[in-house]
Amino acid sequence: MSQPLIEIRNVSQTFRVKDGLFGKPRRIMAVDGVSLTLNAGDVIGVVGESGCGKSTLARVILGLQKPTAGEVLIDGKRLHDLSGKERARLIQPVFQDPFSSLNPRRRVRDIVGMPLVAQGGIPGSEVRSRVEAIMQRVGLDPAMGERLPAQLSGGQRQRVAIARALVLRPRIVVCDEPTSALDVSVQAQILNLLAELRRDFGLSYLFISHNLAVVEHVASEVAVMYLGRIVERNRSADLFHNPQHPYTKALLASVLTPEPGLGIPEIGLGDAMPDPSNVPPGCRFHPRCPVAISECATRAPVVTASQGGAVECHLVEAASV
Amino acid sequence: MALLEIERLEIGFGGLAAVRGASFAVDKGETHCLVGESGCGKSVTALAVMGLLAPTATRKAAGLRFDGQDLSGLSEREMSRLRGDRMAMIFQEPMTSLNPAYTVGSQMAEVLIRHRGGSKKAALDRAAELLERVRITSPGMRLGQYPHQLSGGLRQRVMIAMALMCGPELLIADEPTTALDVTVQAQILKLLDELQRELGLAILLITHDLGIVARVAHRVSVMYAGEVVETAPVAELFGAPTHPYTRGLLSCVPVPGKIAPGEPLGSIPGIVPRVGHGFTGCAFRQRCDLAGPDCEGTVPRRTLAGDHQYLCLREPTEIARS
Amino acid sequence: MTTNKIGLWLGAVIFVGIGLIALFAPLLAPQDPFQQDLTRRLLPPFWMDGHNPTYLLGTDQLGRDYFSRLIYGARISMMIGILTVIGSGVIGTAIGVVGGFYGGKVDDVVMFAITTRLSIPLILVALAIVSIVGSSTTVVVMTLGLLLWDRFAVVARVATMQVRTQDFVAAAWAAGCSHFHIVLREILPNILAPLAVVTTLEMALAILLEAALSFLGLGVPPPLPSWGLMIAEGKDYMFFSPWVITIPGVALCVLVFGINLLGDGLRDLLRTGRTT
Numbered sequence: 001m002s003q004p005l006i007e008i009r010n011v012s013q014t015f016r017v018k019d020g021l022f023g024k025p026r027r028i029m030a031v032d033g034v035s036l037t038l039n040a041g042d043v044i045g046v047v048g049e050s051g052c053g054k055s056t057l058a059r060v061i062l063g064l065q066k067p068t069a070g071e072v073l074i075d076g077k078r079l080h081d082l083s084g085k086e087r088a089r090l091i092q093p094v095f096q097d098p099f100s101s102l103n104p105r106r107r108v109r110d111i112v113g114m115p116l117v118a119q120g121g122i123p124g125s126e127v128r129s130r131v132e133a134i135m136q137r138v139g140l141d142p143a144m145g146e147r148l149p150a151q152l153s154g155g156q157r158q159r160v161a162i163a164r165a166l167v168l169r170p171r172i173v174v175c176d177e178p179t180s181a182l183d184v185s186v187q188a189q190i191l192n193l194l195a196e197l198r199r200d201f202g203l204s205y206l207f208i209s210h211n212l213a214v215v216e217h218v219a220s221e222v223a224v225m226y227l228g229r230i231v232e233r234n235r236s237a238d239l240f241h242n243p244q245h246p247y248t249k250a251l252l253a254s255v256l257t258p259e260p261g262l263g264i265p266e267i268g269l270g271d272a273m274p275d276p277s278n279v280p281p282g283c284r285f286h287p288r289c290p291v292a293i294s295e296c297a298t299r300a301p302v303v304t305a306s307q308g309g310a311v312e313c314h315l316v317e318a319a320s321v
Numbered sequence: 322m323a324l325l326e327i328e329r330l331e332i333g334f335g336g337l338a339a340v341r342g343a344s345f346a347v348d349k350g351e352t353h354c355l356v357g358e359s360g361c362g363k364s365v366t367a368l369a370v371m372g373l374l375a376p377t378a379t380r381k382a383a384g385l386r387f388d389g390q391d392l393s394g395l396s397e398r399e400m401s402r403l404r405g406d407r408m409a410m411i412f413q414e415p416m417t418s419l420n421p422a423y424t425v426g427s428q429m430a431e432v433l434i435r436h437r438g439g440s441k442k443a444a445l446d447r448a449a450e451l452l453e454r455v456r457i458t459s460p461g462m463r464l465g466q467y468p469h470q471l472s473g474g475l476r477q478r479v480m481i482a483m484a485l486m487c488g489p490e491l492l493i494a495d496e497p498t499t500a501l502d503v504t505v506q507a508q509i510l511k512l513l514d515e516l517q518r519e520l521g522l523a524i525l526l527i528t529h530d531l532g533i534v535a536r537v538a539h540r541v542s543v544m545y546a547g548e549v550v551e552t553a554p555v556a557e558l559f560g561a562p563t564h565p566y567t568r569g570l571l572s573c574v575p576v577p578g579k580i581a582p583g584e585p586l587g588s589i590p591g592i593v594p595r596v597g598h599g600f601t602g603c604a605f606r607q608r609c610d611l612a613g614p615d616c617e618g619t620v621p622r623r624t625l626a627g628d629h630q631y632l633c634l635r636e637p638t639e640i641a642r643s
Numbered sequence: 644m645t646t647n648k649i650g651l652w653l654g655a656v657i658f659v660g661i662g663l664i665a666l667f668a669p670l671l672a673p674q675d676p677f678q679q680d681l682t683r684r685l686l687p688p689f690w691m692d693g694h695n696p697t698y699l700l701g702t703d704q705l706g707r708d709y710f711s712r713l714i715y716g717a718r719i720s721m722m723i724g725i726l727t728v729i730g731s732g733v734i735g736t737a738i739g740v741v742g743g744f745y746g747g748k749v750d751d752v753v754m755f756a757i758t759t760r761l762s763i764p765l766i767l768v769a770l771a772i773v774s775i776v777g778s779s780t781t782v783v784v785m786t787l788g789l790l791l792w793d794r795f796a797v798v799a800r801v802a803t804m805q806v807r808t809q810d811f812v813a814a815a816w817a818a819g820c821s822h823f824h825i826v827l828r829e830i831l832p833n834i835l836a837p838l839a840v841v842t843t844l845e846m847a848l849a850i851l852l853e854a855a856l857s858f859l860g861l862g863v864p865p866p867l868p869s870w871g872l873m874i875a876e877g878k879d880y881m882f883f884s885p886w887v888i889t890i891p892g893v894a895l896c897v898l899v900f901g902i903n904l905l906g907d908g909l910r911d912l913l914r915t916g917r918t919t
Contacts, residue, residue: 049502062817088819101810105832111811114828115818153592154359164814183358184529188573188586195583210503213532217575217582236582254507256532257576260555264511264536267504273472 003076005172005204006038006061006091011070012228013056017277026277030056032228033070038172043198043205045219045236047212047251051276053228054208058176061206063087075171085119092165096177098157102149108135109145112163119168130167138163138193155186159193166197174206179214191218212255216240224248227274227284234309244311246289283314291315324349324491324523325370325408328384332365332547334377338598339365341547347491347540352517352524354534354555357544358570360593363527366544367493370525371410372400388490406436409484413496415476419468425452425479426464432486444486451482455512474505481512488520495527510537531574535559543567546596546604553629563640564631565609603633610643611635651908657901665717673699674708676715676868681706685884700890703873704880709887712868713894719869720850720898723784727849728842730788735795736838742796743803744826753800760793766855773861783862787849798841802834836913843906847899854895870895 013031031053038044046054059065061072063079072079074090082090092115095101102111113131116122132142138159149157158178165173175194179187195218198205209215215222216236223233224247232245243249253265268290280287286296293314301312304320323346332340340362347353355363368374370385372392385392387408395403404410412418420428429451430444445464452460455478468476477497484492494513498506514537517524528534534541538555543564551564562568572587580586591608603620606612615634624630625637633640664671674697686701687694688709694701700709742753772786806812807830815825854871856862863869865876870891877887 049504059813062813064813064816084816084819084821086819088817091817093814093817095810095814097810101814103811103829103833106828114815114820118815118818118820118824155592161814164818168818184531184570185358185573185589186592188588191575192585192588195585212503213575213577216577217580217586219582240577250504254503255577256507256510256530256536258531258535258559258571258574259576260535260538260559262536264514265507266511267507269504269508273474 004037004073005040005075006036006206007073008034008036008057008061009071009073010035011057011060011067011072013053013060013065014068028277029228029279030276031060031067032279034225034228034230035070036223036230036233038204038206040171040204041202042221043207043219045215045222046206046208046225047210047215047222048225049210049274051227051274052225053276054225055176057225058093058174058206058208062091062093062174088115088118088170089168090170091172091174092168092170094158094161094165094173094175094178097181098154098161099149099181101161102157104149106148107145108140108147108149108152108160111149111160112145112167115164115168131163134163134167135160138166138197153186154182155189158182158186158190162190162193162197166201166203169201170203172204172206174208176208177210178207180209180211187214194218212240212251213257224251227276227279229284229312230310231285231313232309232311234307238308242307244306244309244316245285245313246291246315247285250290283312322349323347323386324388325525326384326386327366327370328382330366330369330382330385331380332362332369332374333379333598334375336597338547338596338600339378340369341596341600341604343544343547343549345542345549345552347523347525349490349523350517350521351539352514352526352537354538354541355525355527355544356529356531356534356541358529358593361544362547363544364495367410367495367525367527371404371408371493372397373404373410402436405432405484405489406487407489408491408493409487409489410493410495411477411480411484411497413499415473415480415500416468418480419476421468424465424467425471429464429479429483429486432483436487447486448482451485452479454485455479455482455516457482473501474509477501477505477509478512481509481516485516485520489522491523491525493525493527496529497526498533499528499530506533513537531571543570546593548604548632550605550633551629551631553631554627557627557629561629561637563625563629563637564605564633565611565635565640565643566605567631568640569608611640648908650904651912654901654904654906654908657897658905661717661898661901662721664714665721668714668718672708672711672714673697674711676707676711677866679705679707685880685887687884688886688890691886701884701886703877703887709890712873713870713890716868716870716873716891716894717898719780719863719867720853720895723780723787723853723863724846724850724902726784727787727791728846730784731791731845731849732795732838732842734789735792736799738792739796739799739801740803740826740830740834743800744807744822744830746804750800753796757793757796757800760790760796763790765790765852769852769856770859770861773856778856778861778864780863780867783853783856787852791845791849791852794841794845795838798837799834802837803830806830806833840906840910840913843902843909847902847906850895850902851899 011031011034015028015030016025017028034057048054060067109131112135113127116127116130135142140159179190182190197203207218219236222236222239223230226247232248243252250267250269254267269288282298283296283301286292295314301314301317303310303312304317306316306320325347328344329342330340331342343366357363369380374380382393426445426448429448430441433444433447448464449460452463457463457478498509516522541553541555541558542549543551545566551567562571569589575586589608594604596604602617606616620632620634622630622632683702683706684704686698688701689699698708703709738753738756742750769786773782776782812825812829815829853862857869857871858875862871865872873891874888881888
């Protein structure tokens with residue numbers, strides 16, 4: 001078996017937040033002991049609701065945040081031993097909001113070329129030709145290089161962000177909700193483009209989204225996060241057809257496919273909203289779980305192998321014994 | 322019987338034509354979805370109905386009637402008497418539509434007192450009753466809380482309860498679940514659906530999400546570049562979409578089971594044009610496979626069986642073949 | 644919107660106009676501003692009886708042409724205003740950006756420096772420094788430049804913190820850019836707008852402080868014609884020849900008013916520019 005491209009080992013990330021001058025500092029558990037591997041050529045989808053820690057996880061993997069505990073190995077090397085330049089050649093981001101992800105004061109050409117310039121030692125003419133080539137590849141007219149981001153549409157901006165991510169030919173792209181801010185027709189264009197580029201450039205994606213239909217479409221493997229932990233992970237087809245964790249089931253049930261006549265699903269989750277500064281004891285999902293048993297409130301479930309994947313749930317645990 | 326009728330509505334912002342002759346009607350007790358991409362004029366249309374357009378906007382309509390009453394002739398005073406009373410609106414981001422400085426209870430009570438008078442005590446009782454109605458537990462406690470103490474889902478429930486204070490006949494909901502998580506979205510939509518059936522509300526739901534449209538709408542109007550390009554009952558629209566834009570839009574959405582993972586999604590080439598005043602012909606023609614020189618002329622509104630209308634020169638058989 | 648634009652343009656015209664007068668003072672001044680003529684002391688300006696057409700705005704207590712001195716005075720005011728904001732702008736922006744960019748302990752130190760500076764009474768310390776070191780134009784500029792950086796630092800710090808959280812800065816980190824590159828290319832261009840507004844405010848303040856110091860005799864040394872100094876020199880004669888203080892006083896007011904208008908206009912312009 002070949003070495004995984006990304007190996008996340010037991011990563012935790014906590015933040016300290018103070019409420020006002022005299023407030024008691026609160027500890028926010030954004031990511032709590034997450035382990036995950038991404039193999040070359042795979043697309044791993046990370047799904048979950050806001051505050052589940054999926055974006056924090058992305059920032060940790062990108063090296064933008066040093067995890068409080070655990071480590072990330074990229075291509076067998078420890079992420080924090082890599083220099084910024086080495087890291088940039090391996091892994092690049094595409095963010096959600098194409099308005100805030102491009103510097104409004106720089107021209108498209110400079111934005112796309114920035115990772116090349118940051119490497120240093122690449123002659124200007126080569127930077128220019130590589131920028132033009134990648135712009136063309138993502139469907140942008142190189143003449144747009146002279147424009148400012150404000151002069152582009154949302155879809156064009158996201159193409160610029162993709163061009164910037166690919167100009168160094170990285171092996172991994174972390175896509176953090178890359179189409180959530182876009183219109184439906186533009187979303188389809190960008191998803192098609194990402195799929196095409198993955199094939200052509202042999203990329204692997206870590207694809208973060210709250211849109212399960214999109215994740216099902218692009219991902220080969222899916223991890224479901226809830227309050228900082230991965231509660232279920234499996235191959236995409238298995239997870240979508242045979243979800244094990246009650247939270248995964250609820251998430252899948254809440255997907256509204258454009259099929260009239262099916263009505264609005266009953267989700268069966270309570271009102272208790274997940275709060276990362278106040279993680280419930282035992283199974284962190286138990287206050288909202290429709291099938292919780294008494295044990296769920298006291299003891300945290302362990303990771304159990306099930307249906308070819310891994311689940312954290314007492315019921316699955318009990319069934320597997 | 323139509324509760325809200327909009328005929329050839331036109332809204333302009335300076336040189337830009339935001340809405341260009343949009344027509345549709347919302348019947349009593351039905352959910353009518355107005356669907357389209359950003360900038361198509363769907364939100365502006367809702368604001369125009371509520372009389373909430375910015376003063377720089379110009380509004381013109383051949384007909385804008387609520388329960389038979391002509392809205393375009395009403396003064397600002399008469400309009401504000403109607404707003405929040407017989408027709409109410411909820412927005413995408415509940416935090417910005419609630420005043421952070423007042424408790425939930427006092428904001429809800431104020432709506433009722435403004436339109437109906439009566440004591441604060443009676444208004445608060447009504448507020449508590451409605452909070453319970455929108456499935457908020459311990460409504461008495463919630464009445465004393467400030468908006469920032471509530472989660473996004475709860476805030477949207479409070480907004481809905483507040484909109485129901487005076488027992489409106491029409492509820493306009495502008496992307497009410499876009500800012501919410503998927504599980505909360507389903508809960509809020511379920512709630513709107515129940516309220517409608519029990520109270521006989523007419524709902525004008527504005528959204529970009531075709532999944533929501535399919536699940537909650539009775540009738541659907543698709544907007545593109547300021548025009549309603551297709552109107553049909555929901556089963557008809559999804560079963561036999563006719564306007565090329567509607568067809569394109571539907572092909573863009575990944576549907577599990579219909580498009581295999583990894584297969585390319587359908588897409589609409591190009592971008593939405595910015596349309597100025599005096600633009601004629603079909604605004605979709607640059608992005609349409611079926612467009613010809615004749616699309617620059619006037620485009621007729623065609624009516625098919627089953628109360629299905631669309632705005633295109635081509636015959637349904639011609640479109641279906643492409 | 645239109646009224647703001649009028650303010651912006653009026654401010655710009657006043658500022659640029661006085662700037663041009665300062666720049667071309669030697670060409671514009673009809674007389675030598677230092678030339679004394681004790682036989683022609685305190686001549687009244689042109690709108691009063693007994694004025695002399697050679698001296699448009701009359702003469703001062705030493706018989707120097709008041710119009711020429713006023714023109715040369717613009718030089719002092721503009722020079723001190725501009726040099727001071729260059730100095731204080733560079734210091735304040737650097738401190739603020741470093742605090743906002745690095746945060747944590749570094750930011751604590753920056754905040755301490757800013758609050759320390761804010762607790763210092765400006766005029767008092769300026770007076771103390773000038774009285775110890777001695778007064779000259781250079782000392783005034785240096786003193787003011789070293790004191791007036793607080794608002795630059797406060798604004799730069801907050802603006803940096805805001806820009807820093809944007810995804811394009813994260814993208815620059817991920818691209819392996821150096822801190823220096825990120826600050827220079829990604830952050831600075833995006834905080835210039837609020838800093839431009841602060842610049843106008845501080846320039847007006849610096850000009851007023853210079854006038855105050857000169858009035859107290861600790862600013863620009865005589866015989867240089869600073870507007871503040873002109874008011875100070877004229878104060879003994881104000882009961883019989885009030886124009887000797889009203890003329891530089893009005894000039895000072897007009898310049899400060901113009902700069903403030905410009906700043907307000909810029910602020911509104913940049914604010915509307917952001918929302919659209």
